[in-house]
Amino acid sequence: MRFMIDRRIITHFDFILIALLIPIITLSFYLISEIDPVLSQKQLIYIGVGIAAFIVFFLMPLREFKWLIPTIYWINIGLLISVDFFGVSRLGAQRWLEIPFIHFTLQPSEIFKPAFILMLAYLIHENPPPKNGYSLKEFLKISFYIILPFVLIAKEPDLGTALILLIIGYGILFFVGVNWKIWAGIAIIMALFLPLSYKYLLHDYQKKRIHDFLSEKPSYHVQQSIIAIGSGGLTGKEKDEATQTQLKFLPIASSDFIFAYFMERFGFFGAFFLISLYAMLILHLLSLNYKLSGDYFTQVVTTSIAFLLFVYMSVNIAMTIGFAPVVGVPLPLFSYGGSSFVNFMILFGILEHLLAFRFNFLYNSTRT
Known part of the structure; x- marks a missing residue:
């Protein structure tokens, strides 16, 4: 298979992207291992699945097959619609489908x-x-393809995910x-529209999150988070001394x-290092x-x-320090969990493919 050995793949492959991802993922696994060894074993499986997904989408x-993208989009829209009829409810939200048997x-x-x-890019x-x-x-x-999933996801309700898609769509x-x-x-x-949406569209628990955010005294979760952050100081604490978590x-x-x-573990300097990694990753992608x-x-991808x-x-960092309402938004590639991590690895695999195999279209005039 010629594409497996073509030197131009190596030339266009973005190694800087991988070099920035590795320390973020490694730090995440280290922390999760400290918090709960059982969760760290599951996270290791998620990391393995994420790497496998990266490889699959890199080689795809x-x-x-760009012409298939609209079909994939509408299949996913069908799944979002089916949640309303066949979805499984958890904690008052109907966001999941259960696969039979x-x-x-x-x-x-x-x-x-x-x-x-991919649909936006297409x-x-x-x-x-x-x-x-x-x-x-x-x-x-284009707005139709942005607003349709926003409405379907917000209805579940999952306003956090819906707003993120809305921001991404109109940001592009x-x-x-x-x-x-x-x-x-x-x-x-x-x-x-915003005042009307607050009164008629938001659920009671969503309004409560906004009230907690605007009140003088933050919610219990945010209070404990701020105590943990403050107790870390400049350099952080040893694991056994990180009492907020332990x-x-x-x-x-x-x-x-x-x-x-x-x-709490690594203090201000550790947080500065982690945020710098994210900043370098984001700026590198934009560059x-x-x-x-x-x-x-x-470019759109x-x-x-x-x-x-x-x-x-x-959003995740802002909510932990009381600067934003508490919503279920994970710290990307860092928080425990599989769906968000695997999604990002799929996107990075797609991006690396588009970059590494660009030569097919840069150098070969017979392709379009």
């Missing part, structure tokens, strides 16, 4: 993210923006270019509030756009992953 000839549950809103990003690749940006007609066409449109008059109109509509005061220390435990000029498909990392990271 995506460009040759094996009792395995699937969360369609999670597996939808790669399909969503739409923009097929209809690139003109010099002055998209007109209202093209904007509304802002990146590729839309006429400024459209953005002005959206700003006016949002200013009028004595179970800090809730969900291995997933939603893992950043608080990280600061790739300079060498991808004209390749809208890869690259920028979407950067936006996704930034939104997940900033």
Whole structure:
């Protein structure tokens, strides 16, 4: 198989991306092992599955099968719709589908993210923006593919995931270019719509999270998180001295509030190092756009992953320090769990494929 030995694969493969991912994943596994050895064994399985998914999607000839992307998108939309009829409820939310006989549950809103990003890339690749940006007609066409999953996921309810997709979708449109008059109109509509959405669309528990965030005294979870962060000081504590986590005061220390435990263990300097890793990863992804000029498909995928990392990271860290309402948004590639981690590894595998196999289209004029 020629593609396995072609030197141009090595030339275009992004080794910097891998070098930035390894320390984040390694630190995550180390922390989870400290919190709960049983969870660390499960996390090791998730890491193995994520690496396997990365390899599969790296070797998948995506460009040759771009025409399948709309079908994959609509299959995922079908799964989101089926949640309303056949979904399994947990903690008041109906977000999961149970696969018969094996009792395995699937969360369609999670597996939808790669399909969503690929659909955006496909739409923009097929209809690139003109010099002055998209007109209202093209904007509304792409908006349909953004708003439809937002409504379906928000209805589950899973407002956090729905808002992330909305931010990614319109962030990409802002990146590729839309006429400024459209953005002005959206700003006016949002200013009028937000008060009504709070009163009529939000569930009681969502309103409570906002009230807890705006109140003078933070919720119990956030209070314990802030204590853990403050107790870490500049350099952190030894494992046995990290009492907030070891004595179970800090809730969900291995997933939603893992950043608080990280600061309790490694302090301000450790947090600065971790955030710097994320910042370098995001900036590196955005910098790739300079060498991808004209390749809208890869540019959209690259920028979407950067936006996704930034939104997940900033929301998770902000909620642990009381600067944002508590929502179920994990710290990307760091919090315990399989679905988010595997999703990111799939996206990185797709990106590495698009970068490493670019030569098929750069050097071979017989391909399109």
